[in-house]
Amino acid sequence: MKTLKKRAEFLAVSKGGRVGRRAFVVQGLKRDGGEEPRIGYTVTKKTGNAVVRSRIKRRLRAAIAALDRQDVPRSADFVLVARHNALTLPFPKLIADLKSGLPQVLDARTPRGPKRPRPTGYDATSRRKQG
RNA sequence: CCAGUCGGCCGGACAGCCGCUGCCGCACGCGCCGAAAGGCCGCGGGAGAGGAAAGUCCGGGCUCCAUGGAAACACGGUGCCGGGUAAUCCCCGGCGAGGGCGACCUCAGGGAAAGUGCCACAGAAAGCAAACCGCCCCGGCUUCGGCCAGGGUAAGGGUGAAAGGGUGGGGUAAGAGCCCACCGCGUCUCCGGCAACGGCGGCGGCACGGUAAACCCCACCGGGAGCAAAACCGAAUAGGGACAGCGCGGACCAGAACUCCGGUUCGGUUCAGGCCGGUUUCCAGGCCGGCUGUCCGGGUUGGUUGCACAAGGCGUCCGGUGACGGGCGCUCAAGAUGAAUGGCUGUCACGUCCGCGGCUGCGGCCACGGGCCAUACAGAACCCGGCUUACAGGCCGGCUGGCUUC
RNA sequence: GGCCCCGUAGCUCAGCUGGAUAGAGCACUCGCCUUCUAAGCGAAUGGUCGCAGGUUCGAAUCCUGCCGGGGUCG
Numbered sequence: 001m002k003t004l005k006k007r008a009e010f011l012a013v014s015k016g017g018r019v020g021r022r023a024f025v026v027q028g029l030k031r032d033g034g035e036e037p038r039i040g041y042t043v044t045k046k047t048g049n050a051v052v053r054s055r056i057k058r059r060l061r062a063a064i065a066a067l068d069r070q071d072v073p074r075s076a077d078f079v080l081v082a083r084h085n086a087l088t089l090p091f092p093k094l095i096a097d098l099k100s101g102l103p104q105v106l107d108a109r110t111p112r113g114p115k116r117p118r119p120t121g122y123d124a125t126s127r128r129k130q131g
Numbered sequence: 132c133c134a135g136u137c138g139g140c141c142g143g144a145c146a147g148c149c150g151c152u153g154c155c156g157c158a159c160g161c162g163c164c165g166a167a168a169g170g171c172c173g174c175g176g177g178a179g180a181g182g183a184a185a186g187u188c189c190g191g192g193c194u195c196c197a198u199g200g201a202a203a204c205a206c207g208g209u210g211c212c213g214g215g216u217a218a219u220c221c222c223c224g225g226c227g228a229g230g231g232c233g234a235c236c237u238c239a240g241g242g243a244a245a246g247u248g249c250c251a252c253a254g255a256a257a258g259c260a261a262a263c264c265g266c267c268c269c270g271g272c273u274u275c276g277g278c279c280a281g282g283g284u285a286a287g288g289g290u291g292a293a294a295g296g297g298u299g300g301g302g303u304a305a306g307a308g309c310c311c312a313c314c315g316c317g318u319c320u321c322c323g324g325c326a327a328c329g330g331c332g333g334c335g336g337c338a339c340g341g342u343a344a345a346c347c348c349c350a351c352c353g354g355g356a357g358c359a360a361a362a363c364c365g366a367a368u369a370g371g372g373a374c375a376g377c378g379c380g381g382a383c384c385a386g387a388a389c390u391c392c393g394g395u396u397c398g399g400u401u402c403a404g405g406c407c408g409g410u411u412u413c414c415a416g417g418c419c420g421g422c423u424g425u426c427c428g429g430g431u432u433g434g435u436u437g438c439a440c441a442a443g444g445c446g447u448c449c450g451g452u453g454a455c456g457g458g459c460g461c462u463c464a465a466g467a468u469g470a471a472u473g474g475c476u477g478u479c480a481c482g483u484c485c486g487c488g489g490c491u492g493c494g495g496c497c498a499c500g501g502g503c504c505a506u507a508c509a510g511a512a513c514c515c516g517g518c519u520u521a522c523a524g525g526c527c528g529g530c531u532g533g534c535u536u537c
Numbered sequence: 538g539g540c541c542c543c544g545u546a547g548c549u550c551a552g553c554u555g556g557a558u559a560g561a562g563c564a565c566u567c568g569c570c571u572u573c574u575a576a577g578c579g580a581a582u583g584g585u586c587g588c589a590g591g592u593u594c595g596a597a598u599c600c601u602g603c604c605g606g607g608g609u610c611g
Binding site for chain 2: 538540555557591592593599600601602603604610611
């Protein structure tokens with residue numbers, strides 16, 4: 001399985017679909033031309049120290065390697081953004097989430113683009129009493 | 132046996148299935164990717180995180196800053212003495228001060244009499260020796276309680292972190308190193324020691340407050356930047372350099388021509404000036420303007436090297452109190468770059484918790500069964516030597532204090 | 538991976554060089570003004586000065602070590 005290596009490629013995939021799962025968030029984008037799917041892994045510094053980050057990345061990589069070829073859609077790029085419980089989630093559940101998440105992220109009905117902050121309630125200043 | 136202190140070491144093991152990255156050997160189509168440089172694909176063998184890989188706090192190697200040298204001034208660091216080392220703010224041994232019953236731990240240069248500064252508040256006074264409450268003497272007045280003037284003191288009170296040696300005795304009107312003893316301080320001689328320093332004795336009677344992690348003085352050390360250094364290979368575009376031609380910029384004139392006497396044009400000479408590792412100076416030495424054409428080279432994305440044989444590791448002997456040094460033998464031991472060194476499972480050791488039983492010096496110990504997302508801190512990034520910080524649990528050794536028994 | 542900078546009230550910052558009172562503005566609370574609100578005026582509250590040692594009589598300030606955050610690298 002080929003991997004994404006450049007920052008520009010990661011930014012391009014982040015504009016595609018996005019699906020959340022228990023241990024990670026999948027971003028995916030269909031790609032013209034290439035046939036072999038490519039995977040990128042993102043584990044932020046907020047997740048833990050270097051030991052934890054490396055271990056999460058290795059588990060995700062091992063889970064991808066355990067998938068069959070038909071489970072991964074072709075002609076597409078994916079980015080897995082790890083959550084902290086990717087360290088502790090049982091391995092079969094990790095594989096099951098990947099099997100369901102990878103095709104779903106390419107569905108046209110999934111939300112697209114980078115995650116935006118959800119608006120919190122309604123704006124309280126708009127209903128100020130006037131004299 | 133308990134308590135403590137110092138030093139060293141380890142920091143899961145085995146097996147199965149599936150993977151990742153270098154290295155070595157054998158194959159090696161003229162295959163695939165790429166603009167190129169370059170890389171990829173087969174089989175077998177063997178290797179693959181740490182004591183801190185961390186923090187990036189010091190010191191070196193290495194590379195570049197064109198090269199080489201000298202001096203001064205800054206700036207920064209270090210600071211008892213001696214040694215170790217490539218080097219250090221590190222380590223070892225010793226000295227001094229403080230703490231602890233002790234093993235042991237902690238701290239740090241000298242100069243405050245080279246100079247400058249500061250010492251708030253309180254207090255009379257904070258560095259010049261001065262006197263607030265007091266104490267004492269003499270004189271005067273007195274309502275006999277004291278008051279005033281002059282003088283002598285620094286023992287006592289009070290303020291403060293600190294009040295110009297301390298304790299005791301003598302002495303005195305009261306006092307005071309005024310005198311004496313001891314302690315402290317300073318200084319001199321001698322002795323021990325390489326030295327820091329220590330010791331005996333004499334002298335001085337106190338003259339010398341604290342702060343230098345305030346400025347500073349003294350001694351020693353240090354050029355700067357950092358492997359994203361640096362070298363090589365290498366699309367497009369922009370920019371760069373060399374050469375040729377044109378002769379433009381500044382300054383000057385024994386020149387020539389024109390002139391409205393301000394200058395202009397031509398010719399000739401020259402590059403004064405600026406920049407070049409913090410600054411300055413002295414040397415060598417190098418670089419620096421415009422337009423057109425031709426050629427070249429550098430270089431971004433990228434690739435290769437740097438990059439793993441190094442102050443290396445292990446063992447042993449010798450020298451040394453020790454840090455460490457020397458000899459001999461064996462060994463070759465991770466090398467990624469969106470970043471490899473793993474994922475899953477089983478068994479076991481250890482640990483911990485619960486239950487039950489036994490022993491006991493009542494602190495605990497032992498045996499059996501069961502549980503644990505069943506291992507702390509933590510992941511190489513050019514390489515070494517240190518320091519600091521984090522760390523479940525365990526092992527070994529030296530030493531100190533106490534208890535019991537013989 | 539290397540290098541550099543910054544941590545003070547809920548927020549934005551002074552004070553640090555040169556040591557002795559922890560301050561300013563906004564925000565919050567209360568009061569005045571106003572029919573009510575805003576604005577204005579007045580008052581009060583709010584601080585382990587990132588943490589821990591050390592130097593000093595005395596540390597936000599000086600020294601050392603940690604912790605956290607940010608920037609930058611042909």
